[in-house]
Amino acid sequence: MKRLIVTAWFFACTAVCLAETPWVVFEGTDGLGKGKHVVLISGDEEYRSEETLPQLGKILAKHHGFKCTVLFAIDRKTGMINPNQNDNIPGLEALKSADLMVVFLRFRNLPPEQMKFFAEYVDSGKPIVGLRTSTHAFSNGGKGPYGKYHWQATGDWSKGFGKQILGETWVNHHGKHGTEGTRGVIAPGAQKHAILRGIKDGDIYGPSDVYTVNLPLTGCESLVLGQVVSGLTPDTPPVQGKKNDPMMPIAWTKTYQGESGATGRVFTTTMGASQDFESEGLRRLLVNACYWTLKKDEQIAEKSKVDIVGPYEARPFRNNGFKPGVKPSDHAIK
Secondary structure (H helix, E strand, O other), rough: OOOHHHHHHHHHHHHHHHOOOOOOEOOOOOOOOOOOOOEEEEEEEOOOEEEEEEEEHHHHHHOOOOOEEEEEOEEEOOEEEOOOOOOOOOOHHHHHHEEEEEEEEOOOOOOOOOOOHHHHHHHHHHOOOEEHHHOEEEEOOOOOOOOOOOOOOOOOHHHHHHHHHHHOHHHHHHHHOOOEEEEEEEEOOOOOOOOHHHOOOOOEEEEOOEEEEEOOOOOOOEEEEEEEOOOOOOOOEOOOOOOOOOOOEEEEEEEEEEOOOOOOEEEEOOOOOOOHHHHHHHHHEEEEHHHHHHHOHHHHOOOOOOOOOOOOOOOOOOOOOOOOOOOOOHOOOO
16 A cells, blocks of 8 residues: 555656646846847756756846746656756747747757757747857757758768857867866957957856867857866966967857848857856856847946846756756746
8 A cells, every 4th residue: 555655646746747837937027138038948968057047047037138938858757857868858949939049958869849940940040149068969860850950960061050050069178177177368359349348358267178179260250268277266277288379269159041041140158067157257258148149239238237046056067967856947036
């Protein structure tokens, strides 16, 4: 009897979880972003995008007025957030009404019925902000109707979504993973760019390492370079030698043309782990980038408000390091 009661309780709890909406929406308050809809899509096994993007959505909604819909990799069996479920991100149809798409994905293999909404958004030529592992957002073997999105795709869309839309695919770690962090240095000639308003050398820091990119980044404008530092705290000195000569770009802009013929603005940063997002400078960079991609350059404040909204406890980046048992609704603003 006891076993039957426990079993019934388990299935009842599972049914409740599955019945919940598998995404979270932050309705914008008054602000310059009012009337604009941002869809933020998380799904990576390592860098805690499921923590970074809800907090970014809260900041954009509460401080700037944007409506933000945050999507997650959802366990098909439990309804919980599970970054290891690489083939399920419910709610992508929200992209139909999106003015801006923010992506933080890694090696996803979504079914065509979900992927079509992503592809339709890209085809529309609307603006995109990409974080960290989004340079290698999709791993589908280069097969199927969306094979060209594969991070190692060949043909007209060589290197897939990362290279063709964001400006680069996965290349390698440049800093030593897990021991050498990243300090942001403004790229020469970029100091007056609207995205960098309120940001100076050293304001951006994160314990995640600098990624290698193939130089030069064709068709891109570098905004921030990544100085490889010798430890995982903001005050550690730079490493000596060739790693910082030259420094790799860690934030850049570009444009792309969708199948519709429309041209959209793109901002990409290879930073974005949830611990990186504790950096006020990085938060400001991303908020400013959202304004810029939406062609609201003139509305970027001299120092955009980026205060953390509610509790935020970033977990260390590592595979399988996500907090189990979290539902999308747990991210709602209390």
